[in-house]
Amino acid sequence: MTPMNPGAPPVLVRKLSKSYGGANAVDGVSFEIQEGETFALLGPNGAGKSTTIExxxxxxxxxxxxxxxxxxxxxxxxxxxxxxxxxxxQSSGESGNVTVLEQLTHFARYYPKPRSVGEVIEAVGLAGKAKTRISKLSGGQRRRVDVALGIIGRPELLFLDEPTTGFDPEARRQFWALIGQLKAEGTTILLTTHYLDEAATLADRAGVIVGGKLVDIGGIDEIGGAQAKVPIVRWRQAGVGHSQRTAEPSALAARLYAEAGGEVEALDISRPSLEDIYLNLVGAGAVADPADQEVEA
Amino acid sequence: MRTLRLGWFRIGYELRLYFRQGDSVFFTFLFPILMLSVFAVAFSTSPNIGAPPDGSGGITWAAFYVPGMVAAGMLLSGVQNLGVDIAGEKGDGTLKRLGGIPLPVFSYFCGKIGMVLASSVLQVTLLLLVARFAFNVPMPQGADKWFTFAWVFLFGVITSCVLGIALSALPRTGKSATAVVIPIVLLLQFISGVYLNFAQLPGWLQNFASIFPLKWMAQGMRAVFLPRSFEAMEPGGAWNLGLVALVMGVWLVAGLLLCRFTFRWIRRDG
Structure with missing residues (x-):
């Protein structure tokens, strides 16, 4: 019998490493996920996200x-x-000679307390395709079948490995609404995604993994640290581009305006999005650890 | 109990998938029937086999080929069908998905074996109907013959299934599965008395073929379908049903052990 540890959080990872023939695909990763929390694991392709989740x-x-x-x-x-x-x-390429309804009805049988097949089909937006064979569906629709199969058993913990790859924007919004519903029901979720807006919308916390190492972890608003959120002011002067990070961008802009004696050329003030912060982290990680990048390539 | 109940559900699911797959139905399900028809038609004007010099008696070539085709069907449904099918499921991610749900491995095997048993019973029924009504092959008389038929058939199909599951671990990708599996079963059919008269093969080849189970399945089926006068043509001068059971049993146990130790939902990494 499996030893059970009722006090532990649903997911607890301490100094996890996985090496393939000497190279570390995952290298000393630690994190935990609390009950009911949605945690996003972010990182470039080959960073070790899927190895960790598997x-x-x-x-x-x-x-x-x-x-x-x-x-x-x-x-x-x-x-x-x-x-x-x-x-x-992350991927599924089954021949799919069964209909959506048949597949979900069959898979529901494996679980002690499955969700209603009709409701799940409705929730993933495939009500009109219930009697269609999976092989006849589009890539995005097949992905929704994967998601439906993932939630049919009413899981306490849901793993979503790049769930919305191949979705059109509308399907992605529908999927987000579905995940919101699962979160409301108390499902704990571990998500990997390439889409930073998806992580920002769905996740409570995120970890960024680069070259097998966890380079940052925290609340979605805290990733990259307070410094990463400092606005950037960009402008041009005598044909040369300048940029400066400052917590008081309006003051800087006013000073530039005064100095220029008029409109400042190409003035732009922006706050880094999660995507900017992420790209910054991933870039820094790549520079800091070139050996890992080579392994991943 | 749950394992058996889920195994039962799997059988229905697998059967549905099997018959929706046009190519496998054609190549494994109808193959022995097509081959019997080809041989029966090709040799339809040849004199009877096993006839004394005066040309009277003996049996038609169609009748002579029936036991071999029954045995080939048993082998194809199990070894070829499952070997290719499961390697394909491993390649396309079906097994990975199944490995992530509360499905016992044994239930999965039950589903595959049950699917093969059901389809091969249907297959042999069709084969015998074609033999009887299209080619006028007389059917065995007496309960003891049919009892032999039943146990050789069941034992042989289950052994084939287990060997097919074990063999599915061999191909490195789903796409290479047919290239790995089909030459093996084809070669076995040629040396085991399915297409060629086993009695006319050289002794060393007969001995080599006797290592493998197909030769014994074919021999068991000859004991059912061929007249007594053919028994003397067997290598030992007898049908030797005890040895048929023994060799199939050894292969069954070996296959089960192989499955037990080599079957994995996904390829081992690292």
Missing amino acids: ILEGYRDRSSGEVSVLGADPAHAGLDWKARLGIVL
Whole structure:
């Protein structure tokens, strides 16, 4: 029987490492996810996001470190443990010779307390496609089937590995609404995504992983530290571009206006978005650790 | 109990998927029937086989090929069908998905084996109907013959399934599965007395073929479908049903052990 640890948070990761033939795909990553929280794992392709999530899902063994998922070690957890998880994998390429309705009805049978098949199909926006074979669906629609299969078992913990790749903007909004609903029901969610607006909308906290290392972790508003949020003022003077970061951008602009004796050329004041901060972190990580980048390439 | 109940659900699901897949239905399900028809038509003007010099008696070539085709069907449904099918499911992510849900591995196997049993019963029924009514092959008489047929068939199909599951670990990608599996089953069919008269193969080849289970499945089926006068043509001069059961049993156990130790929902990493 799997040892259970009822006091632990749903996800607890301590100094997790995974090496393939000497190279570290994941290198000393630590984080935890509290009950009901949505946590986003961000990072470039090959940074180690999927390896991390697949270790938590029980697909891969770890090289070292401590991992607890719903109170159990995923490397030795059983079917009762799997029944409490929902997994949306990064890719799926099944032949799909079953209809959406058949597939969900079949998968619902594996779980002790499944959601209603009709409601799930409705929630992922496939009500009109319920009797269509999965092979006949578009890429975005198949992705919604993946999401539907991930939530049919009423999971306590949901893993979403790049769930909205291939969605059009409207489908992405619908998906966000669905995740909002799951959050409201108390589902704990671990999300990886390429879309920073998605992380900003859905996640309570995020971790940024670069070259297998966690380079930052915190609330969505805190990522990059207070310094990262400082506005940037950009302008041109005598054909030369300037930029300066300041907590008082209006004062700087006023001073430039006074000095120029009129309109300042190409004046722009902006606050870094999560995307800017993220790109900054990822860029810094790449510079700081060129060896890792080479491994990932 | 849950494992068996889920296994039962899997059988229905697998059968539905199987018959929706046009190519596998054609190549594994109808293949023995097509081959029997080809041989029966090709040799329809040849004199009977096993006839004394005066040309009377003996059996038609269609009748002679029935046991081999039954055995080929057993092998194809199990080894070829499952070997390719499961390697494909591993390649396209189906198994990875199943590995993430509370589905016991044994239930998955039950689904596959149940699907093969159901489709191969249908297959052999069709094959025998075609043999009987299209090519006028007389069917075995007596309960003891049909009892032999039942146990050789069931035992053989289940052994084939287990070997197919074990073999599915071999191809490195789903796409290469047919290239790995089909040559193996094709070669076995040629050396095991399915297409070629086993009695006419050289002794060393007969001995080599005797290592593998298909030769014994075919021999068991010859004991059911061929007249007594053919028994003397067997290598040991007898149908040797005890040995048929023994060799299939050894392969079954070996296959189960292989499955137990090699089957994984996803490829091992690192």
